[in-house]
Every structure is written in C-alpha cells, then in structure tokens.
Amino acid sequence: MNALAATSRNFKQSAKLLGLDSKLEKSLLIPFREIKVECTIPKDDGTLASYVGFRVQHDNARGPMKGGIRYHHEVDPDEVNALAQLMTWKTAVANIPYGGAKGGIGCSPGDLSSSELERLTRVFTQKIHDLIGIHTDVPAPDMGTNSQTMAWILDEYSKFHGYSPAVVTGKPVDLGGSLGRDAATGRGVLFATEALLAEHGKGIAGQRFVIQGFGNVGSWAAQLISKAGGKVIAISDVTGAIKNVNGLDIAQLMKHSSENRGIKGFHGGDAIDPSALLTEECDVLIPAALGGVINKDNANDIKAKYIIEAANHPTDPEADEASQIRVLILPDILANSGGVTVSYFEWVQNIQGFMWDEEKVNAELRTYMTRAFGDVKQMCRSHNCDLRMGAFTLGVNRVARATVLRGWEA
Template sequence: MNALAATSRNFKQAAKLLALDSKLEKSLLIPFREIKVECTIPKDDGTLASYVGFRVQHDNARGPMKGGIRYHHEVEPDEVNALAQLMTWKTAVANIPYGGAKGGIGCNPGELSISELERLTRVFTQKIHDLIGIHTDVPAPDMGTNSQTMAWILDEYSKFHGYSPAVVTGKPVDLGGSLGRDAATGRGVLFATEALLAEHGKGIAGQRFVIQGFGNVGSWAAQLITEAGGKVIAISDVTGAVKNVNGLDIAQLVKHSAQNRGIKGFNGGDAIDPNSLLTEECDVLIPAALGGVINKDNANDIKTKYIIEAANHPTDPEADEILSKKGVLILPDILANSGGVTVSYFEWVQNIQGFMWNEEKVNAELRTYMTRAFGDMKQMCRSHNCDLRMGAFTLGVNRVARATVLRGWEA
C-alpha cells in the first residue's frame, strides 16, 4: 500500500469514528492546490538539465499551510500528496495555527554541486514565489534540504516581496532561525517517548532502544535519550548498522559518522545486517528513516514493546494490525515527530514579532506542546475507544473539520 492510500485510509477511519458528514469528509481529503513546475538550470559543465518540482498545499482552514521541501530522486505526486495531508493532521494534533503542505524536487542532491543546488533552488522559488508567503504557505527543510536551502529560498523570495524572514523556517540562526531548531524533532521524540512510558509507570532510564536512521532526527534522538539514561543498543543508516548490547557510545558514533559520512566501520560495537535492525529485541523501537519500513513481511518478527514513529509513515496499515494483535503500542508519526514543526512555529512567531527567544524557552515550550498533545490524544482514545493512531487522527481531523465548518464551509 503506497503512502497516499495508507494515509487516506487512516483519515477515512477517523472520519467514520467522528461521524463526519460525507461531503465534508470528501472536501477535507481533496488538496487545496497542487503545483507542478519545470525547473531548468545550467549545470557546471555548461549543459542544461531539467527537474520537476512539486508543491501540494493540502489545507489552510486553521492557518497558513506548512510543510517541508525535499530533494530526492523518488519524489513523486502521490508521496507529496500523502505527506501534505499528514502535515494537515500533524499541525492540528500539535494545536499550532497551521494547515498542511509538502513539496519537493525530483533530483539526487548528492550528484549536484553546491552551485547547482543553489541555482535549482532559486529557479524553483521563482516558479512558486507568488503561491507561498508568510500568511499563505511556509516551507521548511526536509530530506535532502537544509538551512542553507531555506536561506536561498528566503533570499529569492525577498527579491520579489521584500525581506521576509518568516516565509521559511529552519533557516540559519544568523537569518532569523530559531535556537534549538536542529534538535527539535529529535527532542520532540524524546518528550513524546517520555509521555508514553510514563503512562505505563516507566521512564527513559534503563530502557533499551533501537533506532533506524542516524540523520538529523535519529542522531539527536539517540544523543538525548542517552543523556536521559536510556541505552541505545543498535543503530543503522544508509551505510550500515552497529550493535552493542551494553549500549553504544553515541558521542563517539556522532564523531565517527561526521568524519566517515556514515556509521559503517564504527568500532564501538558489532556490525550487523541493516535489514535485521528492525527485528532486534528491544524495549523501544524508533524508525527515524524512510516510510513503509515496517510492513506485513517483517511485522511478525518485530520484538519490542513500543514503537515511536520518528519517520513519516514508517508503518503500513497491515503491519499496524499485526503489531496491535501482538500488544505492541505504536506512537504515531503525526504526534511523535511533530517537534520539528512545533519549533518551526516558534521560529515563525519570533520572525513576525522581531523578538528572539533563548534556547531554554524554546525547549520548555516544546515540552509543553508535546506533553499537551499527548494528553489530548489520550482523551480522544478514551472518547472513541481506539488505539493511539486513531486517537491522534481523530484529534487532528476533528480540529480541522471544526475550523472548516466555523469558517463557513457550507456558504
């Protein structure tokens, strides 16, 4: 099941639990706008290359649309649509005044030079600048993009509209980015995990963690979990996987990964098959890489009590059913990885106010928002007698549906 079908299925289940009007249900599912543009740039060798860029603006009932821009060779309309829809429910679950959007360019950023990436970003911005904006649609970094990408978008957009730091989030701090933004998604994963474990009389300390992915989210989650007393026993990335039952030295692993562009060759543990990582026995499993990695083919072999979805859509619906029967609790992505978009909201607020927060305030506010969102989700679980995923989806969908009706949907 592809990401769009799975996301739509979860939405429809939530709509059924909420007894939504069928016409309203259909309206909420259809994107507000889909944008597809051709981006032609001169390569460094003088040849021309064309890439296809996408921006799906899903919903703006609760505020400006919000979502990342990813550069990846597998970017395609269905994936972008699914992720834009997920952003709509995610911002509503976090209860921040945004809608949902997602974008991307079908390219392999690793094969492009810095100057080629800059030209590509600027051309893409030129094509969509009149369809994004501070109170319209606010992009952010995603897979294959970073703070530098956002700086280019900010600069190009400002050529048309005047200096507008709030048009993107995830910017360099020197251009109005928020302190604490780099660690935000990983820190949000920590706070969400703490909330879930606390429900069962446990804490981070003493728990064994396995993390798939050692990019921004996975590496920060690993560092923060270790600082809180958790034991990260296995980690993988695109280069390989490493395991140490006594706990990996995350600080050394971060250094090794930075120096060697991956965790392969790290001597602080035993190399294992990356494909077996998800089935390593642990207390908490954190998929923090790509979507669809937990599916019907491996769900029966997963040996954990809790899954924290730090990646977008890592668990297929078929796997959801299998794991649920096994008693595995899954904290869904639209809550678990919402720390990034929450701090993006803080950044946007700081830009609009022209007043910068210190990092302690950012982190304290993030904990407040994550903990409150978890409590709101649990309340929906009790009200509708459903699991955590449907608790989160009913929470998000209900907030968007109410905003849509209040704004005059039937007018």
Template sequence: MNALAATSRNFKQAAKLLGLDSKLEKSLLIPFREIKVECTIPKDDGTLASYVGFRVQHDNARGPMKGGIRYHHEVDPDEVNALAQLMTWKTAVANIPYGGAKGGIGCSPGELSISELERLTRVFTQKIHDLIGIHTDVPAPDMGTNSQTMAWILDEYSKFHGYSPAVVTGKPVDLGGSLGRDAATGRGVLFATEALLAEHGKGIAGQRFVIQGFGNVGSWAAQLISEAGGKIVAISDVTGAVKNVNGLDIAQLVKHSAENKGIKGFSGGDAIDPNSLLTEDCDVLLPAALGGVINKDNANDIKAKYIIEAANHPTDPEADEILSKKGVLILPDILANSGGVTVSYFEWVQNIQGFMWDEEKVNAELRTYMTRAFGDVKAMCRSHNCDLRMGAFTLGVNRVARATVLRGWEA
C-alpha cells in the first residue's frame, strides 16, 4: 500500500470513529492546492537540466500551511500528497496554529554541486514565491535539504517581497533561525518516548533501543537517549549497520559518521545486515529513515515491545494490524516526530516578534507541547476505545474539522 492510500485509510477510519458528515469528510481529504513546476537550470558543465518540483498545500483551516521541502529522486505526487495530509493532522495534534503542506523536487542532491543546488532552489522559489508566504504557507527543511537551502529560499523570496525571515523555518541562526531547531525532532522523539514509557512505569534508562537511520533525527535521538541512560544496541544508515549488545558509544559513532560520511566501518560494534536491523532484539524500535519500512513481510519478526515512529509513515496498515495482535505499542509519527514542526512554530513566532528565545526556553516549551499532546492523544484513545494511532488521528482530524466548520463551511 503506497503512502497516500495508507494515510487516507487512517483518515477515513478516524472520520468514521468521529461520525463526520460525508461531505465534510470529502472536503477535508481533498488538498487546497497542488502545484507542479518545471525547474530548468544550467549545470556546472554548461548543459541544461530540468527537474520537476511539487508543492501540495493540503489545508489551512487552522492557520498557514506548514511543511518541509525534500530533495530526493523518488519524490512523486502521491508521496507529497500523503506527507502534506500528514502535516495537517500533525500540526493539529501538536495544537499549533498551522495547516499542512509538503513539497519536493525529484532530484538526487548528492549528485549536484553546491552551486547547482543553489540554482535549483532559487528557480523553484521563483516558480512558487507568490503561493507561499508568512501567513500563507511556510516551508522548512526535509530529506535532502537543510538550513542552507532555507537561506537560499529566504533570500530569493525576499527579492520579491522584502526581507521576510518568517517565510521559512529551519534557517541558520544568523538569519533568524531558532536555537534548538537542529535537535528539535530528535528531542521531541525523546520526550514522546519518555511519556509513553512512563505510562507503563518505565523510563529511558535501562531500555534497549534499535534505531534505523542516522541522519538529523536518528543521530540526535540516539545522542539524547544515550545521555538519558538508554542503551542503543544497533543502528543503521544508508552505508550499513552496526550492533553492540552492550551498547554503542554514540559520541564516538557520531564522530566516526562525520569523518567517514556514514557509520560503515565503525569499530565499536559488529557490522550486520541493514535489512535485519528492524528485527533485532530490543525493547524500543525507532524507525527514523524512510516510509513503509515496517510491512506485512517483516512485522511478524519484530521483537520490540514499543515502536516510536521517528520517520514519516514508516508502518504500513497491514503491519499495524499484525503488530497490534502481538501487543506491540506504536507511537504514531504524527505525534512522535512532531518536535520539529513544533520548534518551527517557535521559530516563526520569534521572527514575527523580532525577539530570540534562549535554548533553555525552546527546549522547555517543546517538552510542554509534546507531553500535553501525548495526554490529549491518550484522552481520545479512552473516548473512542482505540489504539494510539487512531487516538492521534481522531484528535488531529477532529480539531481540523471543528476549525473548518467554525470558519463557515456549509454541508
């Protein structure tokens, strides 16, 4: 099942639990706007290359649309639509005043030079600048993009609209970015995991973790979990996977990864097949890479008691059913990885106020938002007698539906 079909299925289940009017349900599912643009740039060798860029603006009932821009060769309309819809529910679960959007360009960023990436980003911004904005749609980094990408978007957008730091989040701190933003998604994963484990009388310390993905989210989650006393027994990235039943030295692994552009060859553990990582023995599994990695083919072999979805849509609905029968508790992505968009909201607020918060305030506010969101999801679970995924979806969908009706939607 592809990402869009799976996301829409979860939405429809939530709508049924909430008893939504069928016309309202259909209205909430259809994106506000879909944008597709051609981005032609000169390559460094003088040849021309064309790339297709997308921006799907899903919903703005609760505020400006919000979501990342990813550069990846597999970017396609269905994926962008699914991720935009997930952002709508995610911002509602976090209870921040945003809607949902997502964007991307079908390219392989590792094969492009810095100057080519800059030209591509600027051309994409030229094509969409009149459809994004501080109170309209606020992009952010995602897979294959970073704070430098956001700086280019800010600069290009500002040529048309005047200096507008709040038009993107995830910027460099020197251009109005927020302290604590780099670690925000990983730190949010830590706070969400703490909240889930506390429900079962446990803490981070002493739990065995397996993490798939060692990019921004996975590496920060690993560092923070390790600092909190968690034992990380296996990690993978695109270069390979490493295991140490006594716990990996995360500080050394971060250093090795930075020096060698990946974790392959790390001497502090045994190399294992990355394809077996998800089924390694552990207490808590954190998929922090691509979507759809937990499916009906491997769900039966997963040994973790808890799954924290640090990635977007890592678990297929078929796998959900298998894991539920096994008693595995899954903290869904629209709650577990909402730390990034929450601190993006803090960054946007700081830009509008023209006042920078210190990092302690950012982290304290993030803990408050993540803990409150977990409590709100649990309340919906009790009200609708459902699991955590449906608790999160009913919470998010209900908030968006209420805002839609209050703003004057007519059946």
C-alpha cells in the first residue's frame, strides 16, 4: 500500500470513529492546492537540466500551511500528497497553529554540486514565491535539504517580498534560525519515548534500543538516548548496519560517520545485515529512515516491545494489524513532531524579533511533546482505540472543529 492510500485509510478510520459528516470528511481529505512546476537550470558543464518540483498545500483551517521540502529522486505527487496530509494532522496533534503542506523536487542531490543545488532551489522558489508566505505557507528542510537550502529560499523570496525570515524555518541561526532546531526532531523522539515508557513504569535508562537511520533524526536520537542512560545496541544507515549487545559508543560512532560518510567500517561493533536490523531483539525499535519499512512481510518477526516512529509513515497498515497485538507503536504524527514544534518556536521568534535561549526551546518542546502524548492517550480512552487511531482522531477532530468554526457549510 503506497503512502497516500495508507494515510487516507488512517484518516477514514478516524473519521468513522468521530462520526464525521461524509461531506466534511471529503472536504478535509481533498488538498487545498496542488502545485507542479518545471525547474530548468544550467549545469556546471553548460548543459541544461530540467526537474519537476511539487508543493501540496493540504489544509489551512488552523493556520498557515507548514511542511518540509525534500530533494529525492523518488519524489512524486502521491508521496507529497500523503506527507502534506500527515502534516495537517501532525500540527493539530502538537496543537500548534498551523495547517499542513509538503514539497519536493525529483532529483538526486548527491549528484548535484552546491552551485547546481543553489540554482535549482532559487528557480523553484521563483516558481512558487507568490504561493508561500509568512501567514500562508511556511516551508522547512526535509530529506535532501538543510539549513543552507532554507537560506537560499529566504534570500530568493526576499527579493520579491522584502526581507522575510519567518517565511521558512530550519534556517541557519545567523539568519534567524532557532537554537535547538537541529536536534529538535531527535529530542522530540526522546521526550515522546520517555512519556510512553513512563506509562508502563519504565524510563530510558537500561532499555535496549535499535535505530534504523543515522541521519539528523537518528543520530540525535541516539546521542540523547545514550546520554539518558539508554543502551543503543544496533544502528544502520545507507552504508550498512552494526551491532554491539553491550551498547555502541555513540560519540565515537558520530566521529567515524562524519569522517567516513557513513557507519560502515566502525570497529566498535559487528557488521550485520541491514535487512535484519528491524527484527533484532530489543526493547525499543526506532525506524528513523524511509517509509514503509515495517510491512506484512516482517511485522511478525519484530521482537521489540515498543516501536517509536521517528520516520514518516514507516509502518504499513497491514503491518499495524499484524503487530499491534504484540508491539506498542507510537505513531509518527506524534513521535516525530518535535521538528515542526521547534519550527513553530522559530517562526514565533522571527515574528517577535526576539531570540530564545536553547534552554527555553528545549523546555517548551518537552512541555508540548508531553502534553500531546497525554491528549492522545485521552482520545484512546474516549474511543477505545490504539495510539495511532488516538493520534489521528485527535488531529482530525481539531482540524474538523476549526473548519466548522470558520464557517464550513454542508
């Protein structure tokens, strides 16, 4: 099941639990706007290359639309639509005043030079600048993009609209970015995991963790979990997978990964088959890479007690049904909402023209993540459902209420 079908299925199940009017349900599912643009740039060798860019603006009932821009060769309309819809429910679960959007360009960023990436980003911004804005649609980094990408978008957008730091989040601190933003999604994963474990009388310390993905989210989650006393026993990235039952030295692994552009060859653990990582015996499994990695083929082999979805849509619905009996899953729209929450803090700081210190950012993030978990648990109790449906019913209900209050008519 592709990401769009799976996301829509979860939405429809939550709409049924909430008893939503069928016309309102349809209205909430259809995107506000879908944008598709051609981006042609000169390559460094003088040839021309064309790429297709997308921006799906899903919903703005609760505030400006919000969502990342990813550069990846598999970017397509279905994926962007699914992620935009997920952002709508995610911002509502976090209870921040945003809607949902997502964007991307179908390209392989590793095959492009820095100057080519800059030209591509500026052309994309030129094509969509009149459809994004501080109170309209606020992009952020995602897979294949970073703070430098956001700096280019800010600069290009400002040529048309004047200096507007709040038009994007995830910027360099020197251009109005927030302290604590780099670690935000990983730190949010830590806070969400603490909240879930506390429900069962446990803490991070002493728990065994397996993490799939060692990019921004996975690496920060690993560092923070290790610092909190958790034992990270296995990790994978695109170069391979390693395991040490006594716990990996995350600081040394970070250094090795930085110097070697991946974890392959790290001497502090044994190399294992990356495809077997998800079924390693552990207490907490954290998929922090691509979507759809937990599916009906491997769900019954997962030995973890808890799954914390740090990636977007890592679990197919069929796998949900197969594994929920044995494994407690904290869904992505709650577990990885730390990034968008601190993006909201960044946006607020830009509008106020006042910068927060990092301690304030982290303290506010803990408050928002812990409160969101409590709100989801309340929905679980109210509707007698699992955590995924609890999160979806919470998010969908908040968006539906805002839509009706603004004057929607059947």
